[in-house]
Amino acid sequence: MLEGTTAEIRERKALRVNPAKTCQPIGAMYASLGIHKCMPHSHGSQGCCAYHRSHLTRHHKEPIVATTSSFTEGASVFGGLANLKTALENIFTIYEPDIVSVHTTCLSEVIGDDIPTIVKKSEEAGIIPEGKMVIHANTPSFVGSHVTGFSVQCAAFVNYLAESNGAKKNVINIFPGWVEPADMRELKRIAELLGVEYILAPDTSDVLDSALDGEYKMYPDGGTTVSQLKAMGDSLATLALGPMASALAAEKLTKKCKVDHSILELPIGISATDAFVNALRIAGDVTVPRELEKERGRLVDMVSDMSQYLHRKKVAIFGDPDHLTPMIKFLVEVGMQPAVVVTGTKGKKWAQNIREICSEANPEVEVVPFSDIHYLHQWIKANPVDLLMGNTYGKYVAKSENLPFVRFGFPILDRVGHRAFPLLGYAGGLRLIEKITDAFFDKRDREDPDHEIELVL
Amino acid sequence: MSDETAQNDFPMGDGPSAAETREKMLEVYPKKTQRKRGKQMLVNETPETPAAIGANSRTVPGIITQRGCSYAGCKGVVIGPIYDILHITHGPIGCGWYSWLSRRNMTKIRHPEETNYLQYSMSTDMQEDHIVFGGEKQLEQAIQEAYDEFKPKAISVYATCPVGLIGDDIHAVCRKMKEKLGINIFGFSCEGYKGVSQSAGHHIANNGVFKHMIGLDDTPVEAKYKLNVLGEYNIGGDAWEIDRILRLCGIHIIGTLSGGVSYDEICNCHNADLNVVMCHRSINYMAEMMEQKFGIPWFKVNFIGIEGTKKSLRKIAKYFGDKELIDRVEEVIAMEMVDVRPVIADVTTRTKGKKAALFVGGSRAHHYQDLFSDMGMKTIAAGYEFAHRDDYEGRDVLPSIKIDADSRNIEELDVKADPERFNLRKTQERKVALEESGFDFSDYEGMMRQMAKDTLVIDDISHHELEKLIELHKPDVIGSGIKDKYVIEKMGVPCKQLHSYDYGGPYAGFKGAINFFKEIDRMISSKVWKLTRAPWKDDSDSQSTAAKEPVAVS
Numbered sequence A: 001m002l003e004g005t006t007a008e009i010r011e012r013k014a015l016r017v018n019p020a021k022t023c024q025p026i027g028a029m030y031a032s033l034g035i036h037k038c039m040p041h042s043h044g045s046q047g048c049c050a051y052h053r054s055h056l057t058r059h060h061k062e063p064i065v066a067t068t069s070s071f072t073e074g075a076s077v078f079g080g081l082a083n084l085k086t087a088l089e090n091i092f093t094i095y096e097p098d099i100v101s102v103h104t105t106c107l108s109e110v111i112g113d114d115i116p117t118i119v120k121k122s123e124e125a126g127i128i129p130e131g132k133m134v135i136h137a138n139t140p141s142f143v144g145s146h147v148t149g150f151s152v153q154c155a156a157f158v159n160y161l162a163e164s165n166g167a168k169k170n171v172i173n174i175f176p177g178w179v180e181p182a183d184m185r186e187l188k189r190i191a192e193l194l195g196v197e198y199i200l201a202p203d204t205s206d207v208l209d210s211a212l213d214g215e216y217k218m219y220p221d222g223g224t225t226v227s228q229l230k231a232m233g234d235s236l237a238t239l240a241l242g243p244m245a246s247a248l249a250a251e252k253l254t255k256k257c258k259v260d261h262s263i264l265e266l267p268i269g270i271s272a273t274d275a276f277v278n279a280l281r282i283a284g285d286v287t288v289p290r291e292l293e294k295e296r297g298r299l300v301d302m303v304s305d306m307s308q309y310l311h312r313k314k315v316a317i318f319g320d321p322d323h324l325t326p327m328i329k330f331l332v333e334v335g336m337q338p339a340v341v342v343t344g345t346k347g348k349k350w351a352q353n354i355r356e357i358c359s360e361a362n363p364e365v366e367v368v369p370f371s372d373i374h375y376l377h378q379w380i381k382a383n384p385v386d387l388l389m390g391n392t393y394g395k396y397v398a399k400s401e402n403l404p405f406v407r408f409g410f411p412i413l414d415r416v417g418h419r420a421f422p423l424l425g426y427a428g429g430l431r432l433i434e435k436i437t438d439a440f441f442d443k444r445d446r447e448d449p450d451h452e453i454e455l456v457l
Numbered sequence B: 001m002s003d004e005t006a007q008n009d010f011p012m013g014d015g016p017s018a019a020e021t022r023e024k025m026l027e028v029y030p031k032k033t034q035r036k037r038g039k040q041m042l043v044n045e046t047p048e049t050p051a052a053i054g055a056n057s058r059t060v061p062g063i064i065t066q067r068g069c070s071y072a073g074c075k076g077v078v079i080g081p082i083y084d085i086l087h088i089t090h091g092p093i094g095c096g097w098y099s100w101l102s103r104r105n106m107t108k109i110r111h112p113e114e115t116n117y118l119q120y121s122m123s124t125d126m127q128e129d130h131i132v133f134g135g136e137k138q139l140e141q142a143i144q145e146a147y148d149e150f151k152p153k154a155i156s157v158y159a160t161c162p163v164g165l166i167g168d169d170i171h172a173v174c175r176k177m178k179e180k181l182g183i184n185i186f187g188f189s190c191e192g193y194k195g196v197s198q199s200a201g202h203h204i205a206n207n208g209v210f211k212h213m214i215g216l217d218d219t220p221v222e223a224k225y226k227l228n229v230l231g232e233y234n235i236g237g238d239a240w241e242i243d244r245i246l247r248l249c250g251i252h253i254i255g256t257l258s259g260g261v262s263y264d265e266i267c268n269c270h271n272a273d274l275n276v277v278m279c280h281r282s283i284n285y286m287a288e289m290m291e292q293k294f295g296i297p298w299f300k301v302n303f304i305g306i307e308g309t310k311k312s313l314r315k316i317a318k319y320f321g322d323k324e325l326i327d328r329v330e331e332v333i334a335m336e337m338v339d340v341r342p343v344i345a346d347v348t349t350r351t352k353g354k355k356a357a358l359f360v361g362g363s364r365a366h367h368y369q370d371l372f373s374d375m376g377m378k379t380i381a382a383g384y385e386f387a388h389r390d391d392y393e394g395r396d397v398l399p400s401i402k403i404d405a406d407s408r409n410i411e412e413l414d415v416k417a418d419p420e421r422f423n424l425r426k427t428q429e430r431k432v433a434l435e436e437s438g439f440d441f442s443d444y445e446g447m448m449r450q451m452a453k454d455t456l457v458i459d460d461i462s463h464h465e466l467e468k469l470i471e472l473h474k475p476d477v478i479g480s481g482i483k484d485k486y487v488i489e490k491m492g493v494p495c496k497q498l499h500s501y502d503y504g505g506p507y508a509g510f511k512g513a514i515n516f517f518k519e520i521d522r523m524i525s526s527k528v529w530k531l532t533r534a535p536w537k538d539d540s541d542s543q544s545t546a547a548k549e550p551v552a553v554s
Helices: A024-033 A046-060 A073-078 A081-095 A107-112 A115-124 A146-159 A180-196 A226-234 A241-255 A271-284 A292-311 A322-333 A346-356 A372-381 A394-400 A424-448 B005-009 B018-026 B031-039 B070-079 B094-096 B128-133 B136-150 B161-166 B169-182 B199-213 B238-249 B263-271 B278-293 B306-320 B323-351 B364-374 B389-393 B397-401 B428-435 B465-474 B484-491 B507-526 B527-531
Strands: A039-042 A097-104 A134-137 A167-173 A198-200 A234-243 A258-265 A315-317 A339-344 A366-368 A387-390 A405-407 B039-043 B086-091 B154-161 B182-186 B227-232 B251-258 B276-277 B297-299 B355-359 B376-381 B456-459 B477-481 B495-497
Touching: A024 A039, A024 A046, A024 A097, A024 A146, A024 B323, A039 A046, A039 A081, A046 B070, A046 B094, A046 B484, A073 A081, A073 A405, A073 B161, A081 A097, A081 A115, A081 B031, A081 B465, A097 A146, A107 B161, A115 A134, A115 A258, A146 A226, A146 A241, A167 A180, A167 A226, A167 A241, A167 A271, A180 A198, A180 A292, A180 B161, A198 A226, A226 A234, A226 A241, A234 A241, A241 A258, A241 A322, A241 B323, A241 B355, A241 B428, A271 A322, A271 A424, A271 B397, A292 A424, A292 B428, A315 A322, A315 A372, A315 B397, A322 A339, A322 A346, A339 A372, A339 B278, A346 A366, A366 A372, A372 A394, A387 A394, A394 A405, A405 A424, B018 B031, B018 B039, B018 B456, B018 B465, B031 B039, B070 B086, B070 B154, B070 B182, B070 B199, B070 B251, B070 B278, B136 B154, B136 B169, B154 B169, B169 B182, B182 B199, B227 B238, B227 B278, B227 B306, B238 B251, B238 B306, B238 B323, B251 B263, B263 B278, B278 B297, B278 B389, B306 B323, B306 B364, B306 B507, B323 B507, B355 B364, B355 B465, B364 B477, B364 B507, B376 B465, B376 B527, B389 B397, B389 B477, B397 B507, B465 B477, B465 B484, B477 B484, B477 B507, B484 B495
Parallel strands: A039 A097, A097 A134, A167 A198, A167 A234, A234 A258, A315 A339, A315 A387, A339 A366, A387 A405, B086 B154, B154 B182, B227 B251, B227 B276, B276 B297, B355 B376, B355 B477, B376 B456, B477 B495
Antiparallel strands: B039 B456
């Protein structure tokens, strides 16, 4: 397994090996799927759209519907105007969405297609039916990562749709960041427990975790509606979860419609969930119900019960910046020791922040943005760790180094739990403790000599 | 009534006819789209003389298509599976990431000191400044770093969309680094916008493999019957099952292009006396070029399905012409059928007469009809994702296929006989004698000849057409790919992924067929489809739908 990987780390300036990120357009596609009756459209070669749909399908095990401009060599030379116009005509006629969300690719960016101009021409040509609309986000693959693609798309929702009618409503906007449908559902459950009226955008629950009931709906029941997106401009406040995925949209909304915003970490673990609950409590002027406090208490109880197995365990972890920050906070909270932290996305300030979070638990923590899984693997060969956390691609490292492995982040292609159970909130914390301790215990039960097998743990 | 008559009387089952189905599929489209899609959808009225289908033509923008791109066909399909070449994608990160282990080309390293590079995704991760100032330096540096770190025997470079547009000369960089590092380094200009589907990438890949690998190693291969299996990618271990069977027969495979194959095997595979072709679409170019340069004849085989496997083995034996081999092949078939027969007898009781539809690939939509037919199932509709007319209508239409602008841009290599190594494996007389006895060389009859009259043939099926097909005909099983799978299953129809095999397999050969029969049996017998509706949905009297009172414990 990964035979070519050695502990000898050479400086690499040009070669990415086993990336810990992918490209912007898939993030735009995922965000657009969280809008009700929205058709995500990839303006570029059809391979981009095929790859994004395939990978999102493998992760969610759900239909991922999206269209493409299907560029050929001719379109690449003469521009994609004709292709996009034809595409819009077909999409509105055949698939009847309320809104088409166009994102660009490296191809259409390099040739410089101007999407608003093409959309305007399509409007003039009568291709866009009355009451329907086309929005766009620029997501060249050579800038940022899948996370920034998600962020840019969320900002596009605000740019195109949010309106302010002057009268503020007692509603809180929540930008959830790139999390699972199950996590979005959990955010809504928490807000409902608190009695806060909210608009969650985007919202992939009930879109990418729809029921199997014998009927196929191209646009399932879920997703933020266009009218909700418009109404965001009249909300009292915005909570932007995950600075990389959500801050841009929240800032745009503040600027455009004067809706105050707070940027928070994703509510993973105890303190980050506390911060989210508290922010909701203050923004909505509500009291935290006893039920949620009990949930929190159950998580603290489990952390206490399992503490002996977590204490000072060294963790190698990779993923997206927004996921990593609160996850590392949680690891530190429960007594674990982050040893090496890698993300594929650029982020010097982010790295500094992670070092600060780890300053007590492990002042020597290795934090590397704009890096890859190969680097992480080489590092742990020279500095052994107790646990690996990251997306499915980590399983090759885990097998090669015989490490307990907890899957988290995007994508998870080989397990099913992320589809149904949140990692966010106190409930998600419980699940995380279960997953981490299970990973340790399963290894022990499998490998310990007979005379050391414990019945009770 | 014989089964064949039954199929002819009801080619589409109980639903509307193929012609009506086709009309209903086209109804919703805008006029221009209707015209274009109409050409790609045919009723198979004259299977013996198939009508001309629109294939290998541009995808209609805005249509939800199954198709991918040239890069996916080149790196993803044909070259990607060669495990001991270090593969570098030159471009932004996405293309390299999506094609990383997502196709199930299984492989085993031959020696413990080797590295299986398929576990690695390597890319130049192009950033904005590379787009502005050019990416050649980045590529050169990446090749150097890859060499320093891994010391591979060969490096292959793949261009993505922006690379072609900004004009990076990947071939010049590869030549320079080949000279500097002393290992084989070559590039593929397989930018995603080339051609109309993955198919352009296959052709580009064939050209590159032929130019940069084939014929590099003349070491003789000591085997009585030696051949290459072309167009077999070892999804789920198919190539290993084919290898197992051929070994039992005493036939040696030099190279399987390109599933589970090594760089050295490809460099040496021109020593074979025969090329047999599995996936005609992706590799017929290679078969042709190897025949032109080295004189190696080729013919089409199909190891998918019991009848197909038997026929293919017998044809190979007949080609070599030794009685010893012909007899051995019969022994192997008889031996293998001992395990196959009871499984067929069992599953057929549940599968006979059931309806299948297949929309996949450039050969699988044809090959898998054999497996369904082995189980007594009917294929009511089928189509390829990226095939050409010859894959539908047979190679005899090749001279009449017009070369359009999209195909013209894909290089056709000018291949001449190698003066020293050209060697006619069969004398002209022997070849003619074989042909006279009904033996076809360089053959492929295409999918439509095999399909029943008045079934539906749909090229590059769209999401809408697939939905309509299910709505009107509710097939018992559909073979397709990952992007359609859950659409189909939401409608209550099981879908077998025939790109990835849903992480099962192998399905080739005898053991593979047994796996497939059992899998299809599982899928169509699964109880989950009966659970899709809650009982109270169909019955207002909730008491009557309640389960019987549980049995008392004691």
